[in-house]
Amino acid sequence: MNLIQKLEQEEIARLNRKIPDFGPGDTVIVKVTVVEGDKKREQAYEGVVIAKRNRGLNSNFIVRKISSGEGVERTFPLYSPGIASIEVKRKGDVRRAKLYYLRGLTGKAARIREKLDSGDREVMTEDASPDASAPDTGVEGAVKARKAKEKAKKARVDKEAKRGGDRR
Numbered sequence: 001m002n003l004i005q006k007l008e009q010e011e012i013a014r015l016n017r018k019i020p021d022f023g024p025g026d027t028v029i030v031k032v033t034v035v036e037g038d039k040k041r042e043q044a045y046e047g048v049v050i051a052k053r054n055r056g057l058n059s060n061f062i063v064r065k066i067s068s069g070e071g072v073e074r075t076f077p078l079y080s081p082g083i084a085s086i087e088v089k090r091k092g093d094v095r096r097a098k099l100y101y102l103r104g105l106t107g108k109a110a111r112i113r114e115k116l117d118s119g120d121r122e123v124m125t126e127d128a129s130p131d132a133s134a135p136d137t138g139v140e141g142a143v144k145a146r147k148a149k150e151k152a153k154k155a156r157v158d159k160e161a162k163r164g165g166d167r168r
Contacts (some may be wrong), residue, residue, distance in 0.1 A: 022061075024049050024099050025092025025112050030063060030076055031084040044082050045074060048092065048112060050099040064102060070089055071103060091115040096151040116145075 022028055026049050031042045047065030050073070059078040064071060076083060093115040102110050 005056065011057055012079065017079060019078060020086055020088050022049060022086070022088045022091075023052055024097055025094035025115075026088055027090040027092065029087045029089055031082050031087075032076075033082050044090065047074075048099070048102070049071075049100055051097075064099075073103075087105060092118060 027046065028049055029046045031044050034041055034043045045065070046062060047063040050062050052061040053059060057079055061077055062073055062075050064073045066072070084134050091114065092112040094112060097120045099112075152154060
C-alpha cells in the first residue's frame with residue numbers, strides 16, 4: 001500500500017462517517033445541507049442510484065430522479081461534508097453495475113424490481129415460541145412466498161401453452 005492510500009484511509013477513519021450499504025438500483029434519500037444567506041437547511045433528494053464509483057476518499061455516486069417529467073441526475077461525493085445523511089429506502093434487484101440505460105427509458109419501463117432480502121429474518125431461540133396472531137415471517141413466510149411465486153409461474157406457463165406455444 002502506498003503513502004497516498006494510507007493517508008486516504010486515515011482521513012476516512014478521521015471523518016468517522018456512518019455510510020449505509022447501498023449500490024446501483026437502490027432508492028436512496030440523500031439529505032444535503034443547503035446554505036442560503038445566513039440560514040442552513042437540509043434538502044432531501046430522493047432517487048435511484050444509477051452508478052457508484054468506489055475510489056476511497058474520492059468515491060461518489062449518481063442519483064437519478066424524475067422531476068416535473070424531466071430526468072434529473074446528481075453526482076454526490078460519498079465523503080462530502082455537504083451530505084447530512086444517506087438513507088436507503090428500497091433495495092433494487094439489478095444485474096448491472098452502471099444503470100445508464102435508464103436514461104433512455106420512461107414510465108413503467110424504467111421501474112426496477114425490489115430485492116427480496118433474506119438476511120433480515122429473525123432467528124428464533126429454543127425457549128421462544130411463535131405468536132399465533134403474528135404474521136408469517138422468517139422461513140415459513142419465505143416458503144409460502146416461494147410456493148405462491150411458483151404457482152403463478154406455472155399458471156403463466158399454462159396460459160402461454162394455451163395461446164400457442166413459446167413466443168420469446
